[in-house]
Amino acid sequence: MQIARSKAVSAIAAAVAMGVLATACSSERDGSGDSQPFVFGAAGDPSSLDPSLASDGETFRIARQVLEPLLDHESGTSELVGGLAESWESNDDGTEWTFHLQEDVKFHDGEDLTGEVVCQNFERWYNWSGTYQSSSLSYYWQNIFGGFAENEDEDGRDANYAGCEAPDEHTAVISVHEYSANYPGGFSLAAFGIHSPKSLEAYADDSVSEGDEGINYPDYSQEAGAIAGTGPFEISEWNKGNQEVVLERFDDYWGDNAGVETLIFKTVDEEATRRQDLQSGAIHGYDLVAPADVTTLEADDFIVPTRDVFNIFYLAFTQDQNEALEDLQVRQAIAHALDKSQIVDSLLPDGGTVATQFMPETVDGFSEDVPEYPHDPDRARELLADAGHEDLEVSFCYPTEVTRPYMPAPEDIYQVLKADLTDVGISVVDKPMKWNPDYIDTVYDGGCELHILGWTGDFNDGYNFLGAWFAAYDEAWGFRDDALFASMEEANREPDYDTRVELYKTLNAEIMEFLPGVPISSSPPSIAFSPDVNPPNVSPLTQEKFAEVSFK
Secondary structure: OOOOOOHHHHHHHHHHHHOOHHHHHHHOOOOOOOOOOEEEEEOOOOOOOOHHHOOOHHHHHHHHHHOOOOEEEOOOOOOEEEOOEEEEEEOOOOOEEEEEEOOOOEOOOOOEOOHHHHHHHHHHHHOOOHHHHOHHHHHHHHHHHOOOOOOOOOOOOOOOEEEEEEEEOOEEEEEEOOOOOOOOHHHHOHHHOOOOHHHHHHHOOOOOEEEOOEEEOOOOOOOHHHOOOOOOEEEEEEEOOOOEEEEEEOOOOOOOOOOOOEEEEEEOOOHHHHHHHHHHOOOOEEEOOOHHHHHHHHHOOOEOOEOOOOEEEEEEEOHHHOHHHHOHHHHHHHHHHOOHHHHHHHHOOOOOEEOOOOOOOOOOOOOOOOOOOOOOHHHHHHHHHHOOOOOOEEEEEEEEOOOEOOEOOHHHHHHHHHHHHHHOOOEEEEEEEEHHHHHHHHHHOOOOOEEEEEEEOOOOOOHHHHHHHHOOOOOOOOOOOHHHHHHHHHHHHOOOHHHHHHHHHHHHHHHHHHOOEEEEEEOOOEEEEOOOEEOOOOOOOOOOOHHHOEEO
């Protein structure tokens, strides 16, 4: 299917590319209405327009405006509510989930939403093979539903997904083999946005492959119309050369219509440039505002709301990549070498906190009693000497051309961490990589000895944090610990919420004793909008609904 592009939208896209949109926007500041395009400055390019193949926030930010999952979150909160499913329930043991669909929902290509279409989507993901089974592509499927109909990796997780049936036009029943703490929250993930049956037919002819430069994704840049969802916006164009994705309002949307006709996500790699573009009027909003810029923007009447803390930033060890990292004393030495307070005090926004475990204080299951590793360079040197690794050398991967909610200044943070390690005698080999796709693919494939990364929660359950990393062998961490994996499985299968929370507290202590990495900080990311904008409700999950945006 070829994309339908209006001359007006093409002109808008060209204007953004040439940097002349600022003048047009400024001239309309005194007007009202919804014909003015809303331009959002994204920190990076999407990896794909199909969120099923993604694990990055920039892809999901766009996808959530186009494709909708069965469940959602109340605007501006982490409270789970209906999405394409008006209501839902499960059987007593949590192995059968019944979703009662909204009626009269149309896809962007005119197809109807039915229970059978929902099942077709889930069967597509379950039956992926070849490169699609790489964690770089199907990360969220594997994290939430386990493996595939035919696992091709002997270390792959067993499939928990058992099947899907559509007893009638407006019902879908999804079965799993065992209860998991991932349900029902997992049904709200952008990765499981429901695609049109015509889109699924088009995808059958697509293929992905792994080359020398990473994953080769299906190229939707010239036929973005092939991706049809049910959301308030539909894809008009992905212009990779201009680094922009153009969406248009879907006037047959089943819910409230979007407040603007055209929504443009324009990649602006540098945070300082995003701020300047906002101030000049070239864009109307951007995310992950540098802490030093918040006061300046607010003084000039820009709207800069701050989200609640719901993330964690960490340094990870990939033990398979360096045998020294298999030694607990070496891992403890690195933990003692790091001055986490310096990062929080100098590089994070107000409200940032030093992390003691792999979840923020805002998540049930956070423990007040875990092993801690305070900044102590002398102790770090002692531990390295005791382990026989006074001359330790490590390669350290860090991302470039990106800003993340948990990591507002990756290169600056990296330099602080490197200096701390160097101070205790560790030789550090720099491995900078472009965020998408190089860094993400390399990290997930276990190609780094040390790396920095983080996580913003998808839904409010502790397993969404701990289970994302430590439920089974993961190439990014490169260790096997059957006792830890068994403890994770016990928590995952516990249906009683209060009991599960206590298990998370015990797990947090167990994880910090084993020390697979060093949790560094949590932070409240800010997002900025121009004074003439009615912004969306900000979400602690960074799941803003841009259909709520309008111009004053």
